[in-house]
Amino acid sequence: MLRTHLAGELRAEQAGQTVTLTGWVARRRDHGGVIFIDLRDRSGLAQVVFRESEVAEQAHRLRSEYCIRVVGVVERRPEGSENPNLPSGEVEVNVGSLEILNESTALPFQLDDQSSANEVGEETRLRYRYLDLRREGPASILRLRARANRAAREVLDAHDFTEIETPTLTRSTPEGARDFLVPARLKPGTFYALPQSPQLFKQLLMVSGMERYYQIARCYRDEDFRADRQPEFTQLDVEMSFADQEDVIALAEEILAAVWSAAGYRVSTPFPRMSYAEAMARYGSDKPDLRFDIELVDCTEFFADTTFRVFQADYVGAVVMAGGAGQPRRQLDAWQEWARQRGARGLAYILVGEDGELAGPVAKNITEAERAGIAEHVGARPGDCIFFAAGEIKSSRALLGAARGAIAEKLGLIDEGAWAFTWVVDAPMFEPAAEAKASGDVALGHSAWTAVHHAFTSPKPEHLDTFDTDPGSALAYAYDIVCNGNEIGGGSIRIHRRDVQERVFAVMGIDAEEAREKFGFLLDAFAFGAPPHGGIAFGWDRIMTLLAGVDSIREVIAFPKSGGGVDPLTDAPAPITAAQRRESGIDAKPRPAGEPAN
Amino acid sequence: MLRTHLAGELRAEQAGQTVTLTGWVARRRDHGGVIFIDLRDRSGLAQVVFRESEVAEQAHRLRSEYCIRVVGVVERRPEGSENPNLPSGEVEVNVGSLEILNESTALPFQLDDQSSANEVGEETRLRYRYLDLRREGPASILRLRARANRAAREVLDAHDFTEIETPTLTRSTPEGARDFLVPARLKPGTFYALPQSPQLFKQLLMVSGMERYYQIARCYRDEDFRADRQPEFTQLDVEMSFADQEDVIALAEEILAAVWSAAGYRVSTPFPRMSYAEAMARYGSDKPDLRFDIELVDCTEFFADTTFRVFQADYVGAVVMAGGAGQPRRQLDAWQEWARQRGARGLAYILVGEDGELAGPVAKNITEAERAGIAEHVGARPGDCIFFAAGEIKSSRALLGAARGAIAEKLGLIDEGAWAFTWVVDAPMFEPAAEAKASGDVALGHSAWTAVHHAFTSPKPEHLDTFDTDPGSALAYAYDIVCNGNEIGGGSIRIHRRDVQERVFAVMGIDAEEAREKFGFLLDAFAFGAPPHGGIAFGWDRIMTLLAGVDSIREVIAFPKSGGGVDPLTDAPAPITAAQRRESGIDAKPRPAGEPAN
Numbered sequence A, B: 001m002l003r004t005h006l007a008g009e010l011r012a013e014q015a016g017q018t019v020t021l022t023g024w025v026a027r028r029r030d031h032g033g034v035i036f037i038d039l040r041d042r043s044g045l046a047q048v049v050f051r052e053s054e055v056a057e058q059a060h061r062l063r064s065e066y067c068i069r070v071v072g073v074v075e076r077r078p079e080g081s082e083n084p085n086l087p088s089g090e091v092e093v094n095v096g097s098l099e100i101l102n103e104s105t106a107l108p109f110q111l112d113d114q115s116s117a118n119e120v121g122e123e124t125r126l127r128y129r130y131l132d133l134r135r136e137g138p139a140s141i142l143r144l145r146a147r148a149n150r151a152a153r154e155v156l157d158a159h160d161f162t163e164i165e166t167p168t169l170t171r172s173t174p175e176g177a178r179d180f181l182v183p184a185r186l187k188p189g190t191f192y193a194l195p196q197s198p199q200l201f202k203q204l205l206m207v208s209g210m211e212r213y214y215q216i217a218r219c220y221r222d223e224d225f226r227a228d229r230q231p232e233f234t235q236l237d238v239e240m241s242f243a244d245q246e247d248v249i250a251l252a253e254e255i256l257a258a259v260w261s262a263a264g265y266r267v268s269t270p271f272p273r274m275s276y277a278e279a280m281a282r283y284g285s286d287k288p289d290l291r292f293d294i295e296l297v298d299c300t301e302f303f304a305d306t307t308f309r310v311f312q313a314d315y316v317g318a319v320v321m322a323g324g325a326g327q328p329r330r331q332l333d334a335w336q337e338w339a340r341q342r343g344a345r346g347l348a349y350i351l352v353g354e355d356g357e358l359a360g361p362v363a364k365n366i367t368e369a370e371r372a373g374i375a376e377h378v379g380a381r382p383g384d385c386i387f388f389a390a391g392e393i394k395s396s397r398a399l400l401g402a403a404r405g406a407i408a409e410k411l412g413l414i415d416e417g418a419w420a421f422t423w424v425v426d427a428p429m430f431e432p433a434a435e436a437k438a439s440g441d442v443a444l445g446h447s448a449w450t451a452v453h454h455a456f457t458s459p460k461p462e463h464l465d466t467f468d469t470d471p472g473s474a475l476a477y478a479y480d481i482v483c484n485g486n487e488i489g490g491g492s493i494r495i496h497r498r499d500v501q502e503r504v505f506a507v508m509g510i511d512a513e514e515a516r517e518k519f520g521f522l523l524d525a526f527a528f529g530a531p532p533h534g535g536i537a538f539g540w541d542r543i544m545t546l547l548a549g550v551d552s553i554r555e556v557i558a559f560p561k562s563g564g565g566v567d568p569l570t571d572a573p574a575p576i577t578a579a580q581r582r583e584s585g586i587d588a589k590p591r592p593a594g595e596p597a598n
Helices: A053-059 A113-119 A124-128 A136-158 A199-207 A243-264 A276-285 A328-341 A361-365 A368-378 A393-410 A432-436 A496-506 A512-526 A541-547 A577-583 B054-060 B114-122 B122-127 B136-158 B197-208 B244-262 B278-285 B329-341 B360-364 B368-378 B391-413 B432-440 B498-507 B514-525 B540-549 B578-584
Strands: A019-033 A036-040 A045-048 A068-075 A093-101 A180-181 A189-195 A212-220 A232-243 A273-276 A313-319 A348-352 A385-391 A420-426 A430-432 A450-451 A478-483 A488-494 A533-539 B018-031 B034-041 B043-052 B067-076 B091-102 B179-185 B189-194 B212-220 B230-240 B273-275 B315-319 B348-352 B385-392 B419-424 B428-432 B449-451 B478-482 B486-493 B533-539
Touching: A019 A045, A019 A093, A036 A068, A045 A053, A045 A068, A068 B230, A068 B533, A136 A212, A136 A243, A136 A541, A136 B136, A180 B179, A199 A212, A199 A232, A199 A512, A199 A533, A212 A276, A232 A243, A232 A541, A243 A368, A243 A420, A243 A478, A243 A488, A243 A533, A243 A541, A243 B018, A273 A276, A276 A393, A313 A393, A328 A393, A348 A361, A368 A385, A430 A432, A430 B179, A432 A450, A450 B179, A478 A533, A478 B189, A488 A541, A496 A512, A496 B212, A533 A541, A533 B391, B018 B043, B034 B054, B043 B054, B043 B067, B054 B091, B054 B212, B114 B432, B114 B514, B136 B212, B136 B244, B136 B540, B179 B578, B189 B197, B197 B230, B197 B514, B230 B449, B244 B419, B244 B533, B244 B540, B278 B391, B278 B419, B315 B391, B329 B391, B368 B385, B428 B432, B432 B449, B478 B533, B498 B514, B533 B540
Parallel strands: A045 A093, A273 A420, B043 B091, B273 B419
Antiparallel strands: A019 A036, A019 A068, A036 A045, A068 A093, A180 A189, A212 A232, A232 A533, A313 A385, A348 A385, A420 A478, A430 A450, A478 A488, A488 A533, B018 B034, B018 B067, B034 B043, B067 B091, B179 B189, B212 B230, B230 B533, B315 B385, B348 B385, B419 B478, B428 B449, B478 B486, B486 B533
């Protein structure tokens, strides 16, 4: 190595030793001809001092982020000049010789200044990601991620799971998003698809008797980059045979506890569980944030005989904002705007005065009996505000679910240091295809129903006989793991019987021919003694985002894409040459399926 | 879990215990109404016996590869019926109840019969890969691979390397092969390229100060599937800063020793090294197989004044086949055919009789003095055969290099249990572009020279000043690791200075504009204090192939492609629909580089 020691690991015990350090000039100070440099390497910082006139003169050339190598003697700093904030702060290196390994041109943003880096904007940070990563924060996230990988693998290895790579150049596996396509030059007119997940391959591995598989797997979805998504993302993908829901959940909890521990957090297992129905009823969300205990209160029965038109609805629900009665008018107006941005007509409210008197427009419209009982019904105390949503149940609950989060944020009820995990189980097996499409997913199949999880999820045993005659009531043998309001993983017990899989396809309007064309290989595999199996996939980027305490998954990816799928660093995607296009076979006339290539 | 024990782990100590097992029917035997099943799970086999008439009757339904669950009592087998070849062979399970978890249809090939599986052919094995993997051999290879991953990561983690994922959807990085392309729907007319290696990203990570990176990385090359290649393959990719060749080599040896150890082999380090020039001169190959000690003998000087036309050449070399003088005429003819298949005109030879007399056509054509001295010059003894190649040095040596391998095989000189590692260092930095193209590579640049390793490899320090004035003499700061004649890894110290990188591009005929267009981001990065760095990439599939003792890398990949890049299981690649094509943006008119998307 070009060095003998790491800068950040120098200690007083090494005083007197001659060391060679390499790294970057993080900061330079001149004090009467003596030059002090904070030298940074991956371990941290050390102060190196150029006292002797010859090296001090050389050191005058040094600028920020020059890459240098110094040889010098470790010395205790003069009393009073130690830096207790720096692990190496008791010592400095008195430099005898300096070598400039590489110069640096002027930086586009200062690396030691968080605010400056934030100001330049993400686009610039990503364009100079190799500079952004020289800052301790971004670099430490990548190191955290590597530790998390290791922690997860240790758990899985200890349970005799086998890490197996599945293909990237594969066949379309419709799972709710568009596929990225790769033209196959050797079979012009045909395309590979990049996998949206290794779902089918991991099920085939179960059929193969490998029994326990995992992979930190890259997945690809060609979406419109809404929200905080990346065209390529990573999941920790796990599958096991002869297991039921309890086994997968126990394993998942062990993995998560180990990963959180790798980030320095202790979480206790088992995690609580609730049914999907309960999550929707109490929290208005299938990924409830349980760091605060505001809950939805169902008022449908309470207002069953109401004369107030707005509350003559399929569903009326409420959430209480403690102390919210004191909100000024413009704040109450702001809530209306907030609700309208979510597609609602507004957010009805009642203010409970300190004297118990109700105020606000809703209070005037409801009956005397309702006025007398509503505060108690929803658990509101004097000084509180009750927010209501009424109408179609799903969207009303969603609005109240969002409101509880907004209330908690406004009131500072969220313990930022808390980790609130919960399993959400017993989700519906199917949903109306129209709803899936409305939320931007690609609904597989051609019927009124599509799968909530995916087409390979087993119905719960008690719905095995009836899921196709009564799809709306069937529950899936599925489980999602939620942390602080984020879905960080999800899985299910899979279908392993060909007849059941075919019945599920039928519910979704996938006829035998289409099933054979798209998933024939899986149906075939099931016919050879496929074992019962199930698994889970963790959203690895999302988990890292939580552990790192950052806002965007772009912060936890070494080289993320910005909006529109562009990499500001390499400027990918890029035009191709005419020769590349010609060679790739992109323009070959697509042949009908089944017709052989020539 | 649906079971309490693993079949292969049952032992005599468990006699008397009631156990539940799950697995597959590997074999069924009937003995007078009693049914014996070899039940297989991932741990191995156990004999389960259906003695009681009720379960025996049920068990009559069982066929090969039915997936079942049995509850029964572990019993010592009757004396004399133990199976010492089976770890669980002292016991059997007396079944009280049987559940059929899934039936199996008739198998396309028998799983317990190696010869049958071989006979059906690879295409069928891959089409039913989930059955192929139920056989112990194929499954054990995937398990070995997982152990190797772990062993490598343990070494790298212990040395403070950070595992970092680099993008798959990226920009073309010309490295000797065609890129796979992915149309970018959101920026129609542009394409991502799948990476041929993470080379540029790992160098950017070094610029970022991460200092030590690794990744078990998927790579993609759109080649013509010559030889034993896969369109997607895996390399263990490692890069480190402030390191020189010795550091990378020492680390690589530690990794390889750990990986070999994970496969049950002990190899001792350090490995021997030789220069590229020495490898070519002594073995006629840059990846010499050192399991046997046949060497090339240079006879150019010896025949300097020869009258034999064929030997009036730039190079004359020989290899000796011990005992080869006794080869019958048809075998000597077969050598000629063998040589012609390699593009040579033939393989000249001299037979050294037991009496020391030389025979064969060449012997007649050379001078008396040459006849008198040649055997001693090449180290041939009575009864040996001397093979010659003469002409252009590179191809002549390659022919002799191939001949030494063929001789060793014929004579059974290759110790199949040996692991002969060697480093090959000091390769030329550049080669004539025409040669690269002739061997099927895509030569980057437009000059007469192209890079032997790749364009980012540093010249050795002593060639730093002269590599562009005398490209043919410059040596690269590169090192390849060879095992048993296979190149299993290669790396180099990289260029970290912008000026040097630009000079290398210039030698390759890449002008400033093209360099900026293709690698501007890397050149930019070098300008910000890029550190000295270097690394290595191991051909992970190739290493697994060696460790598993199989012939093809298809055996070490869970779901490999067969010839033409087709996956016989999923039938990828496949035609796409007109809607997919429309949406993908494939047919958008390519815009000139730099013009913004609309």
